[in-house]
Amino acid sequence: MSDRLPGFSTLAVHAGAQPDPTTGARATPIYQTTSFVFNDADHAASLFGLQAFGNIYTRIGNPTNAVLEERVAALEGGTAALAVASGHAAQVVVLQQLMQPGDEFIAARKLYGGSINQFTHAFKSFGWNVIWADPDDIASFERAVTPRTKAIFIESIANPAGSITDIEAISTVARKAGVPLIVDNTLASPYLIRPIDHGADIVVHSLTKFLGGHGNSLGGIIVDAGTFDWSTGGKYPMLSEPRPEYHGIRLQETFGNFAFAIACRVLGLRDLGPALSPFNAFMILTGIETLPLRMQKHCDNAKAVAEFLAGHPAVASVSYAGLPSDKYNRLARKYAPKGAGAVFTFSLKGGYDAGVNLVSKLQLFSHLANVGDTRSLVIHPASTTHSQLDDAAKVKSGAGPDVVRLSIGIEDKEDLIADLEQALGA
Ligand SMILES: *Cc1c(COP(=O)(O)O)cnc(C)c1O
Numbered sequence: 001m002s003d004r005l006p007g008f009s010t011l012a013v014h015a016g017a018q019p020d021p022t023t024g025a026r027a028t029p030i031y032q033t034t035s036f037v038f039n040d041a042d043h044a045a046s047l048f049g050l051q052a053f054g055n056i057y058t059r060i061g062n063p064t065n066a067v068l069e070e071r072v073a074a075l076e077g078g079t080a081a082l083a084v085a086s087g088h089a090a091q092v093v094v095l096q097q098l099m100q101p102g103d104e105f106i107a108a109r110k111l112y113g114g115s116i117n118q119f120t121h122a123f124k125s126f127g128w129n130v131i132w133a134d135p136d137d138i139a140s141f142e143r144a145v146t147p148r149t150k151a152i153f154i155e156s157i158a159n160p161a162g163s164i165t166d167i168e169a170i171s172t173v174a175r176k177a178g179v180p181l182i183v184d185n186t187l188a189s190p191y192l193i194r195p196i197d198h199g200a201d202i203v204v205h206s207l208t209k210f211l212g213g214h215g216n217s218l219g220g221i222i223v224d225a226g227t228f229d230w231s232t233g234g235k236y237p238m239l240s241e242p243r244p245e246y247h248g249i250r251l252q253e254t255f256g257n258f259a260f261a262i263a264c265r266v267l268g269l270r271d272l273g274p275a276l277s278p279f280n281a282f283m284i285l286t287g288i289e290t291l292p293l294r295m296q297k298h299c300d301n302a303k304a305v306a307e308f309l310a311g312h313p314a315v316a317s318v319s320y321a322g323l324p325s326d327k328y329n330r331l332a333r334k335y336a337p338k339g340a341g342a343v344f345t346f347s348l349k350g351g352y353d354a355g356v357n358l359v360s361k362l363q364l365f366s367h368l369a370n371v372g373d374t375r376s377l378v379i380h381p382a383s384t385t386h387s388q389l390d391d392a393a394k395v396k397s398g399a400g401p402d403v404v405r406l407s408i409g410i411e412d413k414e415d416l417i418a419d420l421e422q423a424l425g426a
Helices: 008-014 041-048 063-076 087-098 113-126 138-144 167-177 251-272 278-289 291-310 329-335 351-361 391-396 413-425
Strands: 080-084 104-108 129-133 149-155 181-184 202-206 220-224 315-319 343-348 377-379 403-407
Touching (some): 008 063, 063 080, 063 278, 080 087, 087 149, 087 251, 113 129, 138 167, 167 181, 220 251, 291 413, 343 351, 351 403, 351 413
Parallel strands (some): 149 181
Antiparallel strands (some): 080 220, 343 403
């Protein structure tokens, strides 16, 4: 073997995986077991005391999931990762390590609709307060910082309009405030953007979308960049203070630059319980092997469809950062030079009714609430994913009444354009 570092496509196929040591199986086996036999009593005690790494029980870790964790950590350039049951579970587990009741975190207003709900309603009952900021106005993040701020949360490519967030500028705000920057990298995937290279301290994903890529398995993952010092000022007691459930060890002191991933596993996943099924880990690993091929096709198709829509008389505007005329094109060139993703919105001259009508006339596009499938998808956010917001909030989050969101798949682009053409014309 030469000592060159493997490239992204090689890591997507190989990182974390080896032929199975007992059977020689080349694909990663599905370790469909709840629990693992200890060598002896001492081994069991050292596993429970965090003195040795190893398998205990699938809620805390599983060998199939471990391959997925190592692979995504490698693709994102992090020190370690933790796979969980869904993207939303990843968000809960991350914030549980950072927040005490009464604490605040700042979140970009342009987010996945489910995240807006989770932050606004579910987290309120934990005593975690979200403060909204505008990703197009960096100063709004600075103004939102208070002594109770514990984190900043953004999406790299933001729902629903596929706008590009200036990660470096917001990471500077986070650094100054002494809090970690969490980036939801779901819509970009590490093939398009690696947020850690731009100053992110924690990356989260819904693996359900482009990483799994086939619309068949839910999953989520947390990647620790290893960049944040959790010991400063007693702000993060879960990481810096002695843990009574583990004989008083301090996670930051013991685990250094992967302490956050450990905290998520041994405090978050162990006690909250949203474990990823090994079967789903296997499905998602298989998806990741073709991530670079799929993602490029998704982006190339999306650009062709966006260009077609921009020239159509029934279309009022197209929001796709890959178009040279788009407001976010400068940021797209900087952060996502290979392509601006495959999720974007456009608005129809006919308003709300035209949006609903288009969705019902499309045949190849599936009308459903998901993104990042091999299949092309369509949704009218104002009547579905963002329907819980009032009209002003809908417009602010890019989901006004005339807006339609597409997630472009890997079919032939000519077929996608023909389907849109018949639905727009009819
Ligand atoms: C889907 C999605 C989530 C939530 O993930 P689930 O796997 O559905 O829980 C979070 N963020 C973004 C950007 C998403 O698209």
